[in-house]
Amino acid sequence: MVVVLSRAELLRNGISGSALSRRVAAGALHRVLPAVYSTTPPSYEDRCRAVLVWKPHAVLSHDTAAWWWGLLSNEPHLVHATVPPSASYRGPTWCVLHRRDITTVVYRETLPLVTAEQCFVDVATTLNEDALERFVDHALTRRMRWRAVARACDAVRVMHGVPAVREQLRRACPRTLSEPERLVARALARRNFPLEINGEVGPYYGDLVDRRGRVIVEIDGREFHIDAYTFTQDRIRQNHLILDGWLVLRYSAATAMARTDEVVEQIITEVRRRRKARA
Incomplete structure (x- = not known):
């Protein structure tokens, strides 16, 4: 030990x-x-504990707190903690101390952390845009509620990072079942053309659904469609949807990843055409 x-x-x-x-x-x-x-x-955990021994008034924050909360799957490279504004330090390059007053501290495995909601605001200042998008989408899918994060932004509205989090919440795409689906959903959101994610259509679900135009977008990964039973069921499902008046657009995961802009452009064009025709 x-x-x-x-x-x-x-x-x-x-x-x-x-x-x-x-x-x-x-x-x-x-x-x-x-x-x-x-x-x-x-280890990384030991370094977190060491920071708290070194600075007894420190609270783990930013990427570090997000990792302890289970909001980040990969162990961060740096240990982030927040100390009172009056604190001073001179430590190693693997430790970053941020200065501000912390009003709410939550303990996890005896370690003081900022709240999980506060992590969203904190990591907006440490993650690049792509990493922040993945963080928000995955966190809202698995662990956090959108409204709880929005309330946290209201409580600390003057903090650096809040505008970025608000924008991420506006364009968030939780509940996507794969990274290719998430990339397409995010690209649509950036074009101000969001579609319903994992929408229920009768006895089935569609990866992305537009009910006005009756369009379903499917992003197919090979690993989920390779066995004979799944292949057959896919055809039964697609025929049922087409006969019920739905247009089904299907893209391979590889295409969605490599040619996202082209895929998104075609989706928007077809959805608009269908909406106009049905109107």
């Missing part, structure tokens, strides 16, 4: 300053931060 300890704790346990230096030199202790040590080479 990894233990993260401060220099003061080690001295209180009877380890002298010279003995401490010898243990670090021998690899029995690892210096993580100024006056903070771990008993084994530190």
Whole structure:
């Protein structure tokens, strides 16, 4: 078990300053931060704990808090924490401290974090646009409610990052079942032409649905359509929808990924044509 300890704790346990230096030199202790040590080479979690030992008033935030909340699937490269505006520090390049007052702190596995909703505003200042889109879509699909994030934006409306989050919420595409579907849905939203995602049509569901024009867009991944039963059921489903007056546009996942703009242009053209014809 990894233990993260401060220099003061080690001295209180009877380890002298010279003995401490010898243990670090021998690899029995690892210096993580100024006056903070771990008993084994530190993992990302250990570095988070070390930051809180180093700065007792710190709160994990930004990408780090989002990761602890399960909103980011990949472990961040940096440890982000927020400290009071008056704090000062000089630490390693893997640690970023942000200065602001934190009004609400939530504990997860004994660690102080900003709220999950606050993470949306925080990561808007650290992630690029594509990464922020993926973060918002996946987080709203799996764990967070749109209204809860919107209320958090209202509560901290003057913070840097709020405008970007509001724009992301306006164009968010949660509930997409694959990355190609999400890319097409997002591209449509950027054209101010959003379609219903994973919409129910009778006994079936469509990846993207326009009810006014009775158009269904399907993004087909090979892995989901390769067996004989699925192949047959797809044909039965498509025939049923066509006979019921629906236009079904189908694209392979590879095409949707490689030629997103062309796919989106064709979808918009056909949906507009169908809406006009049905009107």
